[in-house]
Amino acid sequence: MDDKFPRTLVWAGRIVMFAILAALPLISQQDYFIHVVSLALIFGVAALGMQLLLGYAGLLSVGQAAFLGIGAYTSAMLTKEHAWPFLAAFLAAGVVSALVSLVLVPITRLRGIYLGVATLGFTIIVHLVMVNEEWLTGGTLGVLAIPHPSIGPWKLGSEVAVYYFCLAVLVIVFLAFHRLGDSRFGRALQAIQLDEDAARASGINITLVKSQCFVVAAVVTGFAGSLFAHHAQYLNPNDFTFWKSIEILIMAAVGGVGSLAGAVVGAFVVVILPEALRAIDQWRMVIYGSLLIVFMGFGPRGMAGLFALATRWILARGQAGVPVAKAARL
Amino acid sequence: MTPVLEIATVTRRFGGLVAIDEVTTAIAPGEIRGIIGPNGAGKTTLLNIMSGHMRPSSGRVLFAGRDITKARADKVAAMGVRRTFQNVRLFGEMTVLGNVLVGLHANGRAGIFAALLRTGRQRREEHSMIDTAMQALERVGLAAQANTIASSLAYGHRKVLEIARAIVAAPKVLLLDEPAAGLNASEAANLIGVIRRINAEGVTVAIVEHHMEVIMKVCSRITVLNYGKHLAEGTPAEVQGNAQVIEAYLGRGGVAERIMELKAAHA
Amino acid sequence: MGAAQLVELAVGGLAIGCIYSLIALGMTMIIRATGIVHFAQGEVMMVGSVLGLSALLLLHLPFLAVLLVGMAIAGIAAVAIELGIYRTLRMRGTPLANIIIATIGVSILLQNVVQLAWGSEPKSYPKLFATDHYTFGAAKLSPQLIWIIVLGVVVMLALQAFLRWTRTGIAMQAAAQDPEAAQLMGINLTRSTAITFLIGGVLAGAAGVLLGSMFFASFSMGFLPGIKAFVAATLGGLGSIGGAMVGGILFGLLETFGAVWISTAYKDAIGMVLLIVILLVFPQGLAGLVRRGR
Ligand SMILES: Nc1ncnc2c1ncn2[C@@H]1O[C@H](COP(=O)(O)OP(=O)(O)O)[C@@H](O)[C@H]1O
Ligand SMILES: [Mg+2]
Numbered sequence: 001m002d003d004k005f006p007r008t009l010v011w012a013g014r015i016v017m018f019a020i021l022a023a024l025p026l027i028s029q030q031d032y033f034i035h036v037v038s039l040a041l042i043f044g045v046a047a048l049g050m051q052l053l054l055g056y057a058g059l060l061s062v063g064q065a066a067f068l069g070i071g072a073y074t075s076a077m078l079t080k081e082h083a084w085p086f087l088a089a090f091l092a093a094g095v096v097s098a099l100v101s102l103v104l105v106p107i108t109r110l111r112g113i114y115l116g117v118a119t120l121g122f123t124i125i126v127h128l129v130m131v132n133e134e135w136l137t138g139g140t141l142g143v144l145a146i147p148h149p150s151i152g153p154w155k156l157g158s159e160v161a162v163y164y165f166c167l168a169v170l171v172i173v174f175l176a177f178h179r180l181g182d183s184r185f186g187r188a189l190q191a192i193q194l195d196e197d198a199a200r201a202s203g204i205n206i207t208l209v210k211s212q213c214f215v216v217a218a219v220v221t222g223f224a225g226s227l228f229a230h231h232a233q234y235l236n237p238n239d240f241t242f243w244k245s246i247e248i249l250i251m252a253a254v255g256g257v258g259s260l261a262g263a264v265v266g267a268f269v270v271v272i273l274p275e276a277l278r279a280i281d282q283w284r285m286v287i288y289g290s291l292l293i294v295f296m297g298f299g300p301r302g303m304a305g306l307f308a309l310a311t312r313w314i315l316a317r318g319q320a321g322v323p324v325a326k327a328a329r330l
Numbered sequence: 331m332t333p334v335l336e337i338a339t340v341t342r343r344f345g346g347l348v349a350i351d352e353v354t355t356a357i358a359p360g361e362i363r364g365i366i367g368p369n370g371a372g373k374t375t376l377l378n379i380m381s382g383h384m385r386p387s388s389g390r391v392l393f394a395g396r397d398i399t400k401a402r403a404d405k406v407a408a409m410g411v412r413r414t415f416q417n418v419r420l421f422g423e424m425t426v427l428g429n430v431l432v433g434l435h436a437n438g439r440a441g442i443f444a445a446l447l448r449t450g451r452q453r454r455e456e457h458s459m460i461d462t463a464m465q466a467l468e469r470v471g472l473a474a475q476a477n478t479i480a481s482s483l484a485y486g487h488r489k490v491l492e493i494a495r496a497i498v499a500a501p502k503v504l505l506l507d508e509p510a511a512g513l514n515a516s517e518a519a520n521l522i523g524v525i526r527r528i529n530a531e532g533v534t535v536a537i538v539e540h541h542m543e544v545i546m547k548v549c550s551r552i553t554v555l556n557y558g559k560h561l562a563e564g565t566p567a568e569v570q571g572n573a574q575v576i577e578a579y580l581g582r583g584g585v586a587e588r589i590m591e592l593k594a595a596h597a
Numbered sequence: 598m599g600a601a602q603l604v605e606l607a608v609g610g611l612a613i614g615c616i617y618s619l620i621a622l623g624m625t626m627i628i629r630a631t632g633i634v635h636f637a638q639g640e641v642m643m644v645g646s647v648l649g650l651s652a653l654l655l656l657h658l659p660f661l662a663v664l665l666v667g668m669a670i671a672g673i674a675a676v677a678i679e680l681g682i683y684r685t686l687r688m689r690g691t692p693l694a695n696i697i698i699a700t701i702g703v704s705i706l707l708q709n710v711v712q713l714a715w716g717s718e719p720k721s722y723p724k725l726f727a728t729d730h731y732t733f734g735a736a737k738l739s740p741q742l743i744w745i746i747v748l749g750v751v752v753m754l755a756l757q758a759f760l761r762w763t764r765t766g767i768a769m770q771a772a773a774q775d776p777e778a779a780q781l782m783g784i785n786l787t788r789s790t791a792i793t794f795l796i797g798g799v800l801a802g803a804a805g806v807l808l809g810s811m812f813f814a815s816f817s818m819g820f821l822p823g824i825k826a827f828v829a830a831t832l833g834g835l836g837s838i839g840g841a842m843v844g845g846i847l848f849g850l851l852e853t854f855g856a857v858w859i860s861t862a863y864k865d866a867i868g869m870v871l872l873i874v875i876l877l878v879f880p881q882g883l884a885g886l887v888r889r890g891r
C-alpha cells in the first residue's frame with residue numbers, strides 16, 4: 001500500500017483547517033464572535049488531551065474537567081493573589097495539574113467503563129473541593145477579575161490577541177501530539193490499546209506508559225484551564241462539573257476517535273453549536289441532542305472518517321488509495 | 331551449564347482445577363524444547379508462567395539462574411524471554427513494521443521529551459530501530475509487506491509476523507504456542523526453517539505444538555504433559571517410543587495412570 | 598445519636614437506595630443484553646415521573662394506579678428509544694462506544710423535549726397519605742419512605758420471579774449470556790432486547806413515581822439519580838443483577854449516613870471515594886468479590 005499519498009492528504013487537510021482558524025478573525029472582529037471561537041480553541045486543546053487518552057491509548061477518562069479546573073484555578077490564583085506573571089502561571093497550571101494526576105496512577109489499572117466511572121468520581125470530588133474550600137478557590141462565588149494574559153510586558157488586551165495566543169497554543173500542542181503519536185511512546189500507547197497482553201509480551205510496562213499518558217494529558221488540559229481562566233476572567237466551580245468532562249469526551253468522539261484534527265473540529269462543534277442555535281432558542285438543545293445521536297451514527301471515525309471517505313471519493317476515484325483507518329488519524 | 335530456563339516444582343491452580351501439577355524441568359542453552367500433550371494438559375498455562383503472564387500458585391521459575399517467579403511479564407520480556415500466543419495476537423490496526431517496532435520497545439531509551447523535541451539522538455534511535463525491525467522481517471520473509479496493515483495479512487504471514495515481533499529484540503529464549511496450527515504443508519515447512527535459523531543464531535526455543543511432524547523434526551528434547559502432570563521427557567526417539575506405549579493403552583482408559591505405572595516400574 | 602434518629606436515617610437511606618437500585622437494575626439488564634451503558638435511564642425515570650403526575654392530576658387516580666401508569670409509560674418510552682434509535686445504530690454497525698455516547702444525546706433530547714412540552718417548573722405530587730408519619734417508639738417515619746421501600750422491594754422481587762420462572766425471562770437471561778447460542782435455540786434477539794428495554798423502563802418508571810412522590814417531578818430530575826445509579830451499578834459490578842440491587846441500596850445508605858456523620862458538603866464525594874477504593878480492591882466491582890469467593 002502506498003504510504004505517501006495519504007500522508008500528503010492528511011497534511012493538506014490539517015493545513016486547510018489551521019488556515020481557516022487563522023483567518024476566522026478576518027470574518028468578523030465582533031467581540032462576542034471572537035470570544036466564542038477562542039473558547040472553542042481552548043477546548044480544542046483539552047480535546048487533544050482527551051484524544052491522547054481515548055484515541056491513542058484507549059483510556060476512557062471522564063475526569064478531564066477536573067484537570068481543566070485545577071489548571072484554571074492555579075493560574076488564576078497565582079496571577080491574582082501572588083502577582084505571578086501570566087506565562088509562569090500558565091506553566092504552573094500544567095505542572096500542578098500533572099502533580100494531581102499522579103493521584104490517578106493506581107486507577108490506571110482499571111479498564112474500560114470501570115476506569116470511566118472512577119475518573120467520573122474524581123471529577124465529582126474535585127468539583128466539591130472547588131465548591132467547599134473557600135480559602136483555596138473562593139467557593140461558589142468564584143474568582144473575579146482575573147487579569148488578561150500577557151507575554152512579558154506585552155499585554156494581550158484584545159479578544160483578537162487572546163484568540164491568536166490560544167491558536168498558537170493549540171498548534172503547538174497539535175504538533176507535539178503528532179510527534180508523540182509517531183514515536184516509541186506513541187506506538188506503546190497504541191499497542192496497549194490494541195492488546196494489553198501482547199504489549200506486555202513485547203516488554204511494555206503498561207502501568208508506567210498509561211500513567212505517563214494520563215500525566216501528559218493532564219499537563220495539556222491544565223494549560224487549557226489556564227487559558228480558560230484568563231480568557232473568561234471569571235471562574236466558578238460550575239464550569240468544572242462532570243458534565244464538562246462528558247463534553248470533552250464528546251468532542252474527541254464526535255470528531256473521530258484517534259484523530260487529532262477531529263478533536264479540534266469536535267471542540268468547535270460542541271462549543272459553537274449551542275451558540276449558533278441560539279436563534280431558535282428553545283429548540284436548540286433538542287437539536288443539539290439529536291445531532292449528537294446522528295454524529296455518533298457516522299461511525300467509529302466520526303467526522304474525520306467522513307472527511308477521509310469524501311476526499312478519497314473525490315480525489316482518488318478508481319485508486320485503491322487511502323485506508324480509512326490511517327487517513328482518519330488526521 | 332546453568333539451564334536458561336528452569337521450572338522447579340511449579341503448581342498452578344484455577345479454583346479447584348490443578349492446571350499445572352508440580353512440574354519440574356530445565357531447558358538448556360541452545361535447546362529446542364517441544365512441549366506436547368492433549369488439549370487442556372496445561373501447556374499454555376506453563377508457557378504463561380514462563381513468560382510472566384501468570385504467577386504460579388507455588389514453585390519457582392528461574393531464568394539464567396535468576397528467580398523470575400514474581401517478575402512482571404514486561405520485565406521478563408525485557409530480560410530476554412519472548413513469546414507468541416496460541417491464537418495469534420498482533421496489533422491489528424498497526425502496520426507490519428509497526429508491530430515489529432513495538433517488539434523493540436524495551437530496547438529503546440527515547441522518552442516523551444525526546445520525542446517532542448525530535449532530538450538527534452531520538453531520530454538516530456528511530457532509524458536504527460527501523461533497520462533492526464526490517465532485518466527481523468527479512469529473516470521471516472515479510473520485508474516486502476512492511477507497510478501493510480497487519481490485520482490484512484494472510485493467516486500464515488500473521489503467524490510469522492508474531493515470531494518476528496518476538497525475535498526482533500534478540501531474546502535469549504523464544505516461547506512459541508502452537509506456531510504451526512492452521513498452517514498448510516508448505517507454510518509449516520517454511521516455519522520449520524525459520525525456527526531452525528533462529529535457533530542457529532543462539533536463541534533457545536520452547537515450542538508447544540500438536541503438529542507431530544514439526545515437533546519431531548525440530549526438537550532436541552520433548553516434554554510430555556498430561557492433566558497438568560509431567561509425564562515423560564526425552565529425545566524425540568525416546569518419547570516416540572513412549573508415545574507408542576501410550577497408543578497401545580489408548581481406549582482402555584487411564585492413559586496417565588498406565589504411563590505412571592510403567593514409569594514407576596522402571597524407576 | 599439516638600436510636601430513633603438512627604432508624605429514621607436508615608429508613609431514609611434505604612428508600613433513596615431502593616430508587617437507585619431500580620434505576621441501576623434497568624441499566625444492568627441493558628448492559629448485559631447489549632453492552633450499552635444507558636445514560637438516558639435517568640431520563641426514562643423522569644418521563645415516568647412526569648407523565649405519571651400528569652395522569653394523576655388529569656384522572657385523579659389512586660397512587661397505585663399512578664405507579665402502574667408511570668411504569669407503563671416509561672417502559673413504552675424505553676422500547677421506543679431502543680427500536681427507534683439504538684437498534685438503528687447497531688444495524689448500521691456503529692461501535693459500542695459511539696452508541697454509549699449517543700445515549701447521552703438521548704438524555705439531552707428527552708430532557709429538552711419534556712421541558713418544551715411539560716414546562717420548566719417542578720411540580721409537586723399531591724399529598725398521598727392521610728397521616729404525616731407513623732410512630733415506632735421514638736422514631737417518626739414518613740409513610741412515603743415506608744411505601745417506597747415496600748413497593749421498591751416488591752418490584753425487585755417481581756423482577757427476580759420474572760427472570761427465574763417465566764419463559765420470556767429465562768430466554769432473556771440466555772440471550773444476554775450467550776447471544777449466538779440463544780439465537781441457535783430459536784430466541785429472537787431483537788424481541789428479547791426490546792423486552793429488556795421494556796423491563797428496564799418499567800423499573801425506572803416505578804423509581805420515577807416513587808421519587809416524584811417524595812419530592813417533585815421536573816424535566817431535570819433524572820440526570821443526577823441516573824449518574825448515581827450508574828455508579829451504584831458499577832459498585833455492584835456491572836452486569837450483575839444482585840450487584841445492582843445491593844450497590845443501589847448501599848449507595849443510598851452511604852450517602853445518607855455520610856451526609857450526617859461525615860460532611861453534608863462532601864456527601865456526594867463520600868460515595869465516590871468509596872467507589873474508587875472498592876474498584877481498586879475489586880477492579881470488577883463487588884460482584885468480583887462473590888465470584889472470587891466461589
Ligand atoms: N485463566 C484460566 N482460568 C481458569 N482456568 C484456566 C485458565 N487458563 C487455563 N485454564 C484451565 O487450565 C487447563 C489447562 O489449560 P491450558 O494450559 O490452556 O491447556 P493446553 O494449552 O495444554 O491446551 C484447562 O482445563 C483450562 O480450562
Ligand atoms: Mg494451549
